[in-house]
Structure formats: C-alpha cells, structure tokens
Amino acid sequence: MSIVRTVAVRTPSRAYDVLVGRGLLDEVGPVTHDAAGGEVAAVISDSNVAPLYARRVADSLEGAGYRTHLLTFPAGEQNKRLSTLETLLEGLAQAGLSRDDVIVALGGGVTGDMAGLAAALYLRGIKVVQVPTSLLAMVDSSVGGKTAVDLAHGKNLAGAFFQPHAVIADVDCFDTLSHELFTDSCGEVIKHGVLADPALFDDITDHPINAPGYAREDLARIVARNVEIKRDVVNADETERGLRQTLNLGHTLGHAIEAANDFALGHGSSVAAGLCCVARAAAALGWSDASVAERIETATRAFGLPVDTSVDHQSIFRYATHDKKRHGATVNLVVPVAIGSVEIRRITLEELRDVIAAGCGTARRV
Ligand code: GLY
Numbered sequence: 001m002s003i004v005r006t007v008a009v010r011t012p013s014r015a016y017d018v019l020v021g022r023g024l025l026d027e028v029g030p031v032t033h034d035a036a037g038g039e040v041a042a043v044i045s046d047s048n049v050a051p052l053y054a055r056r057v058a059d060s061l062e063g064a065g066y067r068t069h070l071l072t073f074p075a076g077e078q079n080k081r082l083s084t085l086e087t088l089l090e091g092l093a094q095a096g097l098s099r100d101d102v103i104v105a106l107g108g109g110v111t112g113d114m115a116g117l118a119a120a121l122y123l124r125g126i127k128v129v130q131v132p133t134s135l136l137a138m139v140d141s142s143v144g145g146k147t148a149v150d151l152a153h154g155k156n157l158a159g160a161f162f163q164p165h166a167v168i169a170d171v172d173c174f175d176t177l178s179h180e181l182f183t184d185s186c187g188e189v190i191k192h193g194v195l196a197d198p199a200l201f202d203d204i205t206d207h208p209i210n211a212p213g214y215a216r217e218d219l220a221r222i223v224a225r226n227v228e229i230k231r232d233v234v235n236a237d238e239t240e241r242g243l244r245q246t247l248n249l250g251h252t253l254g255h256a257i258e259a260a261n262d263f264a265l266g267h268g269s270s271v272a273a274g275l276c277c278v279a280r281a282a283a284a285l286g287w288s289d290a291s292v293a294e295r296i297e298t299a300t301r302a303f304g305l306p307v308d309t310s311v312d313h314q315s316i317f318r319y320a321t322h323d324k325k326r327h328g329a330t331v332n333l334v335v336p337v338a339i340g341s342v343e344i345r346r347i348t349l350e351e352l353r354d355v356i357a358a359g360c361g362t363a364r365r366v
Contacts, residue, residue, distance in 0.1 A: 002023065004022070004217060004221055005224035006020075007227045008231075009163075009231045011144075011234055011235055013161070014165070016163065016164060017166055018143055018166075018224075019166070019168050019169065020169045020171070021169075022171055023170065024170035025168075027168065028060045028129070029062070029065075030060075031168055032061060033065065035165040035166035036127040037100065038102045040066060040068075040095065040098070040102075041067070041069075041103075042095055042097055042104070043057055043061070043068060043070045043071070044072075044073075044088060045071075045106040046074065046079075046107050047073070047075045049106060050070065050106070052176050053106060054072075057106055069095040073088065077110055077150070079110070080148075080150045084114065085118060085149050088118045092118065098123070102126065103119045103122075103126060103127070104128075104129050104131055105119075105129070107132075108134035109137045109141040109267075112142045113148050113156070114147075115128060115130075116128055116145070116146075117147035117158075117159055117160060117162070119147075119162060120147055120160040121160075127165045128162070128164045128165065129167070130142040130166070130167045130168070131168045132169055132173075133173040134173075134177055134182075135181075135182055135186070135223070138171075138226075139185070139188055139189055139227060140226075140247075142167050143234065144163075145161045145162050145163035145164065145234070147159050147162050155255075161238060172216070174216075183303060184305075186204075186209060186272075186305065187250070187267070187268030187271040188226075188268050188271060190272060190303065191250050192225075193299070194249060195247070197225065197229060197340055200226075201295075201299065201339050204303075205298060208302045210304070233246065245332055246334050246342050249334040250275030251271060252278070252320055252331060252333055252334070252352075253277045253356070253360065254272075254273065255323055256311075256317075256320040257270045257273050257311055257319075258270035260309075260315045268305070272307070273306040275336070276306075276307040277359035277362075278336070278359055279296045280358065280363065281356075281358040281360075282337070287343075288338070292337070292339060296336065297363065301366070308360070308361060308363035310361065313356045313357060317353055327346070329349060330346050330349070331346075331349070331352050332344050332345070333345050333347050333355065
C-alpha cells in the first residue's frame with residue numbers, strides 16, 4: 001500500500017480527504033472507520049465491478065470491525081434510474097442500516113452518482129465513502145458531491161449535492177479497466193489542464209497518460225493533481241453558483257455531441273470533441289488566440305480522442321439547448337481564453353448557433 005497524495009477538500013457543507021495511491025482497496029476499512037465510523041457498511045457496486053473488488057473491500061471493512069452487506073445492480077448508464085435507486089434504498093432498509101452506518105460506493109461514475117444519491121436520501125442522509133475504480137470517477141465524479149440519476153428527459157436530471165466523508169482512489173484498479181474506457185476518461189484530464197494548469201497540459205500533451213507502460217506512480221500523481229484542480233473549484237463554489245460552472249468546459253457542445261450520438265460515443269470523448277469545437281469557435285469569433293485551439297487539438301489527438309464531430313449543426317443546437325444548464329434564453333458557455341484560463345460568457349441562443357457554426361465540423365484534416 002502506498003498513498004501518493006492526500007488532497008484535503010473543504011467545502012462549506014463538509015471537509016474530507018481524497019486519498020490517491022496504490023493498493024488502497026485494502027485500506028478501505030480503516031479509512032472508512034476513521035472518516036465515518038458506524039457498525040454496518042453497505043457496499044454498493046455494479047455487476048461489472050462487484051465480482052472484481054467487492055470481496056476485497058468487504059474483507060477490509062470486516063477487518064476494521066464492520067458488518068457488511070453487498071448491494072449490486074446491473075451495470076450501465078441505462079440502469080442509472082429511479083427504479084434502481086428504489087431497489088438500493090429498499091436494500092439498505094432491509095439490511096437495517098441506521099443513521100450511524102455508512103455506504104461504500106465501489107465503482108465508476110454511475111455507481112458513485114447513484115450510491116451518493118441513495119446516501120443523501122436514505123433516512124434523510126447517511127454517510128458515504130466513495131471508492132472510485134475508473135479514471136473518470138477518480139478525477140471528476142467522486143469528488144465534489146454531485147449525485148444523480150437520469151430521467152427519460154436527460155442525464156442527471158434528478159439529484160442532490162451530497163459530499164462524501166472520504167474518497168479512496170486506488171490507481172491499481174486501472175488494471176481491470178479497458179484501454180478504451182481509460183482513454184475516454186482522458187477527455188476530462190485534458191479539460192482540467194486547459195482549465196487551470198498549463199504545466200499539466202504540457203506534460204500530458206508530451207506524455208499522454210494512456211500510452212502503454214505509463215508508470216503507475218506517475219499516474220497517481222496525475223490523478224491527484226486533477227483532484228486538486230477540482231477541489232479548488234468546489235471549495236470555492238460547492239453548489240455551482242459561479243466558478244464551478246467552469247468545470248463544464250467542453251460540456252455544452254460535448255453533451256450535445258454525446259446525446260446526438262445516442263451515447264455511443266463515450267462521455268470523455270464527447271467532452272474532448274466539445275472542447276476542441278468550443279476552442280475553434282472562440283478563435284474564429286475573436287475570443288481567444290488561434291494557438292489555444294491548436295494546442296488543445298494537438299493534445300486531444302495525442303490521446304487518440306476525437307477533435308471534431310460530424311453531427312449536423314441543427315441537432316447539436318437542439319441538444320445543447322435542452323441542456324439542464326440553460327438559463328432561459330441564454331447559455332453560460334465556458335470559453336478557453338488561454339491554456340490554464342477560461343471565462344464564462346453568457347450568450348444568446350443566436351450566438352450559440354454562431355458558436356456551433358464556427359466550431360463544429362471545422363477541424364482541419366492533418
Ligand atoms: N462534473 C462537474 C462538477 O462536478 O461540477
């Protein structure tokens with residue numbers, strides 16, 4: 001076991017640590033006990049991750065004195081629904097969890113979002129420890145307290161802000177993650193570099209973290225740096241009144257690209273394409289220097305992620321304006337103005353059409 005870094009998150013509603021390192025699954029018991037206490041731990045996981053890691057995590061929890069219950073649900077975004085949440089809540093009740101007990105969310109983004117929401121709702125709130133097993137969950141969804149399920153009208157439309165008591169990110173879990181899924185999540189890593197850290201951006205452009213043989217310790221440091229970037233944002237704006245909106249960089253167009261592709265293109269890949277599109281639009285509309293878009297495209301290509309979309313502009317507009325982050329007749333668009341710096345521009349729907357025209361389907365072939 002080695003903890004590479006501990007990142008302290010301090011939001012108005014809760015203070016907690018994110019542990020990043022190797023072999024940490026065996027530490028889930030003692031870390032959970034220190035952070036959350038209680039006597040019973042319900043491990044919530046999906047049908048992909050539970051067979052891989054649930055026994056090991058339960059052993060660690062039992063070693064720390066917990067009685068454990070495992071609640072699993074069928075893997076996949078299509079199951080991130082109220083019906084699955086209801087089954088999980090009934091499972092918690094059947095297991096007899098009290099307000100003093102704890103949920104351990106073991107898995108990727110779907111598991112973390114749904115177990116987090118179950119924790120927010122069950123008995124009006126019990127403790128939750130997030131144990132993310134995918135890159136996307138480690139660098140983004142497990143940190144900052146967003147929890148949700150999808151509705152028929154769109155992703156993450158019903159949820160709550162509910163911070164965990166600890167996050168335990170074991171990069172050895174990447175052993176069981178496919179190269180494709182790992183690469184997809186890198187879209188969010190590129191986003192963080194553009195958002196806040198030119199050194200990280202240059203580092204990952206020159207040494208993409210999805211390259212074969214990339215050292216695990218270095219990967220843990222990259223994960224930790226991403227967590228710090230997200231931490232700085234959520235510490236300052238827990239409930240997305242202002243600064244936290246910058247985490248939506250690449251997402252206005254990215255979500256539209258994802259939805260228009262019927263979710264066949266992964267979330268991170270869609271965000272990467274959306275990021276390149278908004279960067280090209282910003283250059284074309286005079287909001288940033290062309291070199292910013294060029295550098296973002298170079299980084300995105302280095303990871304083998306898409307830099308553009310072939311989805312027609314009308315569809316992108318339609319999906320982008322259905323986004324839950326729309327404000328009446330305007331959209332808050334996050335624009336990269338330099339590597340390491342973004343601004344939020346409130347634009348009209350007509351201006352959004354201009355952005356789509358300038359940025360989507362306009363990448364130069366290389
Ligand atoms: N994933 C964006 C946020 O947590 O605000």
